[in-house]
Amino acid sequence: MKFGLILSISKALLLARWKQTLVAAVGVTFSITMFITLLSFMTGLNKMLDGLILNRTPHVHIYKEIHPSEKQPIDFESTGHNFISSVKPKNDLLDLRNSAVILKALRDDSRVLGVSPKVNVQVFYNIGAVDLNGVLNGIDVAEENRLFTFSEYVVEGDYQDLKYVPNSIILGKGAAEKILANVGDNIQITTSKGERVQLKVVGYFQSGLQDIDKVQSYVSLATAQKLLGESNSYITDLQVKLKDMTQAPAIAKEYKQIYEVEAVDIQTANAQFETGTAIRTLISYAVGITLLIVAGFGIYNILNMMIYEKMDTIAILKATGFSGKDVKRVFITIALTIGVFGGLFGLFFGFLISSGIDNIPFKTEALPTIKTYPINYDPRYYLIGGIFSIVTTYFAGYFPSRKASKVDPVIIIRGK
Amino acid sequence: MSTPVLQAKDISKYFHDPYDIQVLKKINFEIQKGEFASIIGKSGCGKSTLLYILSTMDTDYEGDLMLDGEMMRGKKEADLARVRNEKIGFVFQFHYLLNEFSVLKNVMLPGLKLNKLTSSEVEEHAYEKLKILGIENEALKMPNQLSGGQKQRVAIARALINNPLIVMGDEPTGNLDKKNTEIVFDIFKELAEEFNQSLLIVTHDNEFAERTHRIIEMEDGAIIRM
Numbered sequence: 001m002k003f004g005l006i007l008s009i010s011k012a013l014l015l016a017r018w019k020q021t022l023v024a025a026v027g028v029t030f031s032i033t034m035f036i037t038l039l040s041f042m043t044g045l046n047k048m049l050d051g052l053i054l055n056r057t058p059h060v061h062i063y064k065e066i067h068p069s070e071k072q073p074i075d076f077e078s079t080g081h082n083f084i085s086s087v088k089p090k091n092d093l094l095d096l097r098n099s100a101v102i103l104k105a106l107r108d109d110s111r112v113l114g115v116s117p118k119v120n121v122q123v124f125y126n127i128g129a130v131d132l133n134g135v136l137n138g139i140d141v142a143e144e145n146r147l148f149t150f151s152e153y154v155v156e157g158d159y160q161d162l163k164y165v166p167n168s169i170i171l172g173k174g175a176a177e178k179i180l181a182n183v184g185d186n187i188q189i190t191t192s193k194g195e196r197v198q199l200k201v202v203g204y205f206q207s208g209l210q211d212i213d214k215v216q217s218y219v220s221l222a223t224a225q226k227l228l229g230e231s232n233s234y235i236t237d238l239q240v241k242l243k244d245m246t247q248a249p250a251i252a253k254e255y256k257q258i259y260e261v262e263a264v265d266i267q268t269a270n271a272q273f274e275t276g277t278a279i280r281t282l283i284s285y286a287v288g289i290t291l292l293i294v295a296g297f298g299i300y301n302i303l304n305m306m307i308y309e310k311m312d313t314i315a316i317l318k319a320t321g322f323s324g325k326d327v328k329r330v331f332i333t334i335a336l337t338i339g340v341f342g343g344l345f346g347l348f349f350g351f352l353i354s355s356g357i358d359n360i361p362f363k364t365e366a367l368p369t370i371k372t373y374p375i376n377y378d379p380r381y382y383l384i385g386g387i388f389s390i391v392t393t394y395f396a397g398y399f400p401s402r403k404a405s406k407v408d409p410v411i412i413i414r415g416k
Numbered sequence: 417m418s419t420p421v422l423q424a425k426d427i428s429k430y431f432h433d434p435y436d437i438q439v440l441k442k443i444n445f446e447i448q449k450g451e452f453a454s455i456i457g458k459s460g461c462g463k464s465t466l467l468y469i470l471s472t473m474d475t476d477y478e479g480d481l482m483l484d485g486e487m488m489r490g491k492k493e494a495d496l497a498r499v500r501n502e503k504i505g506f507v508f509q510f511h512y513l514l515n516e517f518s519v520l521k522n523v524m525l526p527g528l529k530l531n532k533l534t535s536s537e538v539e540e541h542a543y544e545k546l547k548i549l550g551i552e553n554e555a556l557k558m559p560n561q562l563s564g565g566q567k568q569r570v571a572i573a574r575a576l577i578n579n580p581l582i583v584m585g586d587e588p589t590g591n592l593d594k595k596n597t598e599i600v601f602d603i604f605k606e607l608a609e610e611f612n613q614s615l616l617i618v619t620h621d622n623e624f625a626e627r628t629h630r631i632i633e634m635e636d637g638a639i640i641r642m
Contacts, residue, residue: 009525220461318473320506320574321498322501322577413586
């Protein structure tokens with residue numbers, strides 16, 4: 001009842017200056033629209049770019065590195081300074097020792113989402129008289145697809161053929177173009193040990209990173225082991241995906257100690273991505289919030305003007321028994337009405353524009369999985385936008401309304 | 417004898433700008449229930465200033481003001497607003513109707529603010545008051561469609577909506593022609609005599625004042641006749 005009265009007075013004042021009110025509300029709508037669009041687009045882009053690397057990168061990468069002996073023989077004899085380092089690293093396989101046991105232990109670890117074993121093979125692609133450098137990744141097809149969305153990057157052919165067709169290969173797109181190999185063709189490669197092998201092309205792989213696509217190709221784990229002439233326990237890398245990525249550094253450290261292997265976490269390996277993402281998001285917020293504050297000043301101005309124009313009304317309301325508090329409520333209600341309606345329309349238009357952008361075709365060689373511009377529809381941004389529009393308009397209304405509440409009716413009425 | 421509706425005890429007021437002047441000098445008087453009093457005096461004698469103090473809108477004074485036996489000193493702004501709402505009806509020289517609202521809504525506003533009756537009851541009361549003033553047919557018009565005299569009558573209806581203890585007027589006929597002045601005077605008289613309404617009207621129209629029950633004459637911030 002009481003609030004209804006305040007509301008009806010606010011409504012009357014609002015409608016009395018509806019053009020100005022509209023301009024103020026459009027200001028809020030515009031800024032919220034831009035805020036939503038900007039953030040949806042920016043974070044969508046961020047997610048996509050990060051996904052490009054992060055989806056394909058294990059959270060913890062376990063491998064073996066060939067080290068020289070930590071102490072040269074002379075160190076055992078003298079404690080003084082010496083510069084003799086004649087003992088080189090011994091010829092050792094890159095095989096992870098006890099890989100089967102480690103694999104089982106990792107898979108039993110409750111923090112781990114999954115583990116995909118890998119065998120790296122250095123090869124040459126033979127094209128007529130020319131040999132091209134290449135790296136074959138022997139993978140567990142099913143696990144690789146489950147953990148690292150392998151299938152999304154296979155642009156031609158069926159990725160499962162890698163598992164079912166013996167001696168098959170999925171060629172990197174760049175490499176395939178150089179070799180002039182089509183799906184279904186046989187190509188010839190030479191392993192680092194000098195063996196020549198025929199492999200059947202069952203698909204193309206495109207990661208979006210040119211340098212990788214020119215060199216890397218995929219074969220099944222068994223094929224890779226066979227190329228090297230090793231047993232089926234030969235594994236060079238373990239790619240661990242965790243349930244919680246943020247734990248990666250601690251877990252990597254732990255594995256390094258337990259299994260006496262090299263273990264690198266994703267944060268160390270890709271530090272630059274997080275920084276880039278954080279800064280881009282920050283810029284979006286800064287722009288959005290600036291827009292809102294500008295809109296807030298607009299509301300402030302309009303309310304101030306309204307108060308000067310409606311001085312008589314305020315004075316008479318006070319003379320007939322409305323308190324300063326009531327007058328303040330009236331003007332805050334006006335500001336909040338502008339904020340709420342402007343904000344709601346802003347959210348709506350923001351959604352509309354972002355879904356528009358979402359439908360604009362965006363095709364690029366570098367990003368095979370992307371068909372349209374990426375948009376992130378996270379409801380969090382809508383919530384932030386909504387709250388922010390109300391908060392700014394509240395403050396924009398607060399100061400003028402305080403001024404209105406202090407209007408002295410005697411001065412206004414006597415001044416006539 | 418019953419409590420007077422309004423009591424002024426030693427009310428003094430100073431203006432400090434540009435230099436200190438005492439505009440009211442120890443004003444003492446009482447208004448009884450049903451009394452129709454007028455305050456006259458030359459312009460600048462402090463009669464409007466006194467009225468604004470009596471109406472609780474101006475709180476910067478010395479002395480005591482009692483409304484219905486209740487001390488006004490030391491009350492908070494919100495409490496004074498409630499006193500004005502409930503106990504005082506105000507009629508100004510200018511009508512001060514709100515152009516955004518219809519005549520009926522203008523009359524209803526103080527009643528809705530009081531929040532003692534439902535809005536349909538307030539509406540009923542508003543119609544009653546408009547009828548007393550003979551303008552019930554204009555209820556749904558907007559204020560700017562009315563003549564000056566009609567507007568002033570709407571303002572009087574608004575002053576009456578909460579059945580106030582006292583109606584105060586600051587030159588309520590100052591902007592009106594002879595005929596409308598007559599109408600307004602008759603309304604005031606009727607209110608006082610038939611509805612036992614107390615009225616305190618500031619005016620410099622001596623002819624108007626002569627016909628009220630009681631004249632309080634002021635000069636240089638003091639009462640010289642009452």
